[in-house]
Amino acid sequence: MARAMWKASLRLRDYELPVKLYAAVEDRSVHFRLLHAKDHVPVAQRMVDPATGAEVPGEEVRRAVELDRGVYVVLQPEELAKAAPLASRAIEVTRFVPRDHIDLAWYSRPYLLGPDGKGEEYFALARALEESGRYGVARWVMRGKRYFGALGPREGRLALLSLRPAGEVVAVDQLTVPAGPEVRKGERDLAEQLLSALDGPFDPGLLKDEHRERVLELVQAKAEGRRVRKVQGAAPEPTSDLTEALRASLRAAREGRVA
Amino acid sequence: LPEQREAPVGRAIWSGSISFGLVTVPIELYSAWRRGDVSLRMLGPSGSPLVRQYVCPEEDKVLSGDEIERGYEVKDGEYVTVTDEELERVAPGRSRDIALERFVPRDAVDPVFFTRSYLLMPGGEQRKAYSLLAAAMEESARAAIARFVMRGKAYAVAIFADKGLLRAETLRFGDEVRTAKDVQLPEPEEVDGKTAARMAARVKELSEPRLDDAELRDDATEDLVAVARRKRERGEDVVEVAEEEAGAAPAEEQGGARVVDLMAVLKERMKEGAGGRREGRERKEPAREGHETKDAAGTRARSRSTARAPLAAHGSKAGARGKARRARRAS
Numbered sequence: 330m331a332r333a334m335w336k337a338s339l340r341l342r343d344y345e346l347p348v349k350l351y352a353a354v355e356d357r358s359v360h361f362r363l364l365h366a367k368d369h370v371p372v373a374q375r376m377v378d379p380a381t382g383a384e385v386p387g388e389e390v391r392r393a394v395e396l397d398r399g400v401y402v403v404l405q406p407e408e409l410a411k412a413a414p415l416a417s418r419a420i421e422v423t424r425f426v427p428r429d430h431i432d433l434a435w436y437s438r439p440y441l442l443g444p445d446g447k448g449e450e451y452f453a454l455a456r457a458l459e460e461s462g463r464y465g466v467a468r469w470v471m472r473g474k475r476y477f478g479a480l481g482p483r484e485g486r487l488a489l490l491s492l493r494p495a496g497e498v499v500a501v502d503q504l505t506v507p508a509g510p511e512v513r514k515g516e517r518d519l520a521e522q523l524l525s526a527l528d529g530p531f532d533p534g535l536l537k538d539e540h541r542e543r544v545l546e547l548v549q550a551k552a553e554g555r556r557v558r559k560v561q562g563a564a565p566e567p568t569s570d571l572t573e574a575l576r577a578s579l580r581a582a583r584e585g586r587v588a
Numbered sequence: 589l590p591e592q593r594e595a596p597v598g599r600a601i602w603s604g605s606i607s608f609g610l611v612t613v614p615i616e617l618y619s620a621w622r623r624g625d626v627s628l629r630m631l632g633p634s635g636s637p638l639v640r641q642y643v644c645p646e647e648d649k650v651l652s653g654d655e656i657e658r659g660y661e662v663k664d665g666e667y668v669t670v671t672d673e674e675l676e677r678v679a680p681g682r683s684r685d686i687a688l689e690r691f692v693p694r695d696a697v698d699p700v701f702f703t704r705s706y707l708l709m710p711g712g713e714q715r716k717a718y719s720l721l722a723a724a725m726e727e728s729a730r731a732a733i734a735r736f737v738m739r740g741k742a743y744a745v746a747i748f749a750d751k752g753l754l755r756a757e758t759l760r761f762g763d764e765v766r767t768a769k770d771v772q773l774p775e776p777e778e779v780d781g782k783t784a785a786r787m788a789a790r791v792k793e794l795s796e797p798r799l800d801d802a803e804l805r806d807d808a809t810e811d812l813v814a815v816a817r818r819k820r821e822r823g824e825d826v827v828e829v830a831e832e833e834a835g836a837a838p839a840e841e842q843g844g845a846r847v848v849d850l851m852a853v854l855k856e857r858m859k860e861g862a863g864g865r866r867e868g869r870e871r872k873e874p875a876r877e878g879h880e881t882k883d884a885a886g887t888r889a890r891s892r893s894t895a896r897a898p899l900a901a902h903g904s905k906a907g908a909r910g911k912a913r914r915a916r917r918a919s
Contacts, residue, residue, distance in 0.1 A: 331771045341790050353700065355764050358741065361658035362667065365644035365651055369667050372642045372656060378632035379639050391631045391640065393827065394816035401631060402816035403825040412812045423803050424796045429695075431799065433748060433757055434620050434705035439765065443773045453779045455789035461791055466803050477804045483700070485767040485776035490699055495804035498705065499620045504854060506752045508721030516716075520724035522611050529690035530732070531697050532761040539735075540742030543678040544670075548660045551668045555803045561737075562682040564603055565612040567712050572721065578609020 335471055336445060339454070339480070340419045346454060348420070348447035350471075353488065354438060359544045366542035414470040420489065422465040422480055431464055431479050433494040434501065442480075442487040450567075451487065458482040526582035602738050603711050604684030606721070606754075612685070613721060614712030617738075618853065620705035620755060628812075635827040658740075675740035677864065686756075688732040690891050697746045701759040708747065708754040709857040709918070718754070725749035733759075753854075 333349035340346075363372045375384045392409055393401035444451035458464070458481055465480035467489060477492045543560070550557045568574045600616035607613070630638045642651045659667030681687055710718040725732065726749040735744050744759040779787075819825050 334791055339801045340766065341794055343853060344790055346870045351766070351773075353771070354760065355765050355766055357761065359660065361660055363642065363671070363677060364657050364659040364667055364669060364827060365646070365649075366655050366657045366669070368646055369642065369657075369659060369669070370644050370646040371659075372651060373645045375641050375643045376630060376638040377645060378636050380632070380636045385632045385638055389633050391633070391635075392628045393631045393825075394813055394860050395629055396813075396816055396820060399829045400820075401629060401635075401637075401827040401829065402819045403631060403635075403815065403827060404628075404812060405825070408815055409812070412808045412815070414808050419590060422794065424794050424800075425791050426796055426799045431699075433697075433702065434755065435804070436699040436702040436740060437704070437755070439700040441766065441771050441773060443771065448774055448777050449783055450787065452777045453783045454791070455776070456784060457780055457788040457791045460788070461795070461796060463791065465791075465794075466799060468803070475806055479699075479805075484773075486768050486773050488700065492804060493705075494806045495623060495801040496806075497622055499622060499707065501620075501707070501750050501753060501755060504751075504753070506854060510714075510716045511722045511724075512723060516720055517723065520720050521728060523611075524691045524724050524728055524730055527608065527688070527691050528730070529692055530733075531692040533698065533701060533765065536701070536733075536735075536759060536762040538742050538744075538761040538763075540675075540679050540737060540848060543680075545874050547670065547674060547678050548662065548668045551670070552662045557674070557678060559677045561677050561679050564683040565607055567605065567686050567714075568611045568717055571611065571717055574611045575609070578611060582609055 333443065334348055334440075336418065337420050337442075337469065337471075338418050339442070339467075340421045341465075345419075346450055347443045348451065348487070349439045350489065351443060353441045354410050357538070357541065359541055359548075413473065416473070417470050417534045418481075420467050420469040420478075422467045423460065425458075425463040425465050428462055428464045428481065431466075431492070432500070433500065434498045436479070436490050438491045440489045440491070441483070442479075442489055452485070455482045455485055458487075459485075503571050516575065519572065521561045521578060523575060523579050523582060526579060592917070596763070600709070600711075601706070604686065604736070605711075606686045606688060606708070607682075608688040608721060608732070610723075611717055613717045614710065615686075615708045615718070615754070616711040616857070617756070618707045620707050635829070636686065637829060665743060672740035676737050679737040679742060681736065686734045686736040686747075688734045688747065689794075691728075691730040691732050694729045694731045694748065697733075697748075697757075700765055701744075701746075702757045703760055704754045704758055705757070708756055709853060711857070719752060722749040722752050722754050725754075726752070846867075 331351060333351055336347070336351040337350055338345045338347050341460055364370065365372055376390065377383065378385050384586050385490045392404050393403045395401050442451075467478045467480045469476050469478070479492055481488055481490065600618055602617040603615070604617075605612045605614050632638050642656060643649060645649055657669040657671070659669045662668050676683065725747075732746070732747040734747065735742060737743070744761055745756045746759055747754055747756050749755075
């Protein structure tokens with residue numbers, strides 16, 4: 330089995346289920362380093378006191394809360410330590426809610442959970458979640474950091490999706506969106522037909538990064554001193570005649586020329 | 589007007605268009621993530637907020653944004669540098685356009701792929717095509733899937749419509765999410781009826797009709813603020829910094845969405861005939877991808893995403909915090 334990054338225990342009130350946590354993300358994007366343009370030396374970062382221009386070593390850095398703009402209260406190490414989350418193996422599930430009550434904007438990073446020991450109760454929980462359509466709302470402390478998450482079923486197993494804390498996401502349902510311009514029924518019908526014509530399943534297999542390879546080709550070509558052909562087209566103009574654009578799109582979509 | 593000075597409108601991270609079929613809708617992208625109501629700042633021994641600098645270790649010289657390039661290591665210590673423009677030119681599709689490839693049932697979009705959240709505001713003079721797209725998507729409970737390139741990096745996105753507003757979740761690519769098989773999780777087992785019933789009962793017992801946001805609150809950070817408030821009343825460890833200096837705090841802690849006062853943006857952008865002030869409003873800060881590594885102590889540096897950090901360090905610092913924070917300050 331792949332190596333677990335953390336051993337934990339799912340806690341539903343006084344019931345505990347031992348689990349292993351695995352990273353579910355594999356970053357495949359092309360990474361660059363920051364270089365000094367002149368000599369191509371990788372740049373270093375440092376934290377500087379603007380008053381003196383001198384670098385401040387880590388042990389001299391003080392942490393402060395900004396209560397008003399420009400007004401800081403310095404926190405002493407013991408005050409910070411007191412507020413630091415306590416290390417624990419528990420992933421505490423506080424409640425189960427219908428899946429669609431978890432705002433899409435909160436999701437941040439997925440982990441897979443595997444059973445630690447016998448699997449029966451683990452698979453029973455995966456099945457119970459699948460059948461109820463609910464996700465567990467969870468919190469835990471991993472490597473000194475507080476996490477919030479959603480516990481859900483995935484491929485017959487369990488997954489834990491970390492969530493951004495409340496207050497750090499703009500709540501769309503609390504925004505009042507001004508009413509838009511009136512849309513004619515004819516336009517609306519055309520738009521709906523167009524959406525239907527471009528309808529398809531959500532297939533992650535189709536989410537391919539075609540750019541990644543081209544970037545590597547570009548780098549290779551530049552290393553060899555070759556020129557690279559431009560692929561990207563010009564930015565499109567905003568639509569002026571909406572109805573006509575919709576009609577033309579629909580014709581094209583039906584002939585399979587679009588998307 | 590003083591009110592506006594107090595709360596400058598948010599800035600777009602990116603502007604471009606969405607196209608579906610032959611219809612093109614100008615949009616601006618805003619982060620839906622903001623810095624928390626509270627965050628720790630780093631101060632030096634003299635009490636000044638620290639600034640992050642980029643230096644060339646060879647020359648021991650502080651570098652400005654335009655002295656920094658991105659390089660790909662082709663051999664040990666040998667780099668090929670590339671610009672955003674070059675990276676964008678080799679991208680398929682049209683420049684600055686999010687071409688909706690297909691519409692899928694909204695519920696089918698798997699949040700496992702989500703990386704971060706954005707709001708898409710209408711960007712042009714007219715709002716009709718935007719409203720039409722949002723209404724059609726909302727009514728048919730569909731989301732749109734698209735790919736585009738922003739600042740040299742390719743993204744897949746799922747676009748959702750809620751209450752007439754379009755929002756985007758950037759997506760991991762298909763090969764960036766591991767399956768149960770990749771991780772070699774055991775095959776699902778048969779569950780006997782009794783165990784299944786017991787577990788279903790446990791889930792039911794903890795089931796609630798809705799989520800309580802309080803469960804997602806970081807109370808540890810709130811405790812720190814309470815401590816700071818008490819200390820301020822006692823006049824203990826209080827440091828006041830000139831406005832100018834306060835604005836020069838590390839970009840990392842300025843946070844991606846601190847600048848957004850979205851209600852103001854909405855009012856400005858979401859009316860017919862809005863716009864005309866797009867020039868120069870685009871924020872030169874990067875869209876930070878992935879998870880932010882701001883920990884409780886605020887110490888950890890960003891790792892991968894530092895590739896673009898100098899731009900952030902030299903980007904705009906102006907901006908308002910979240911509403912909640914301002915409201916609190918006013919009280």
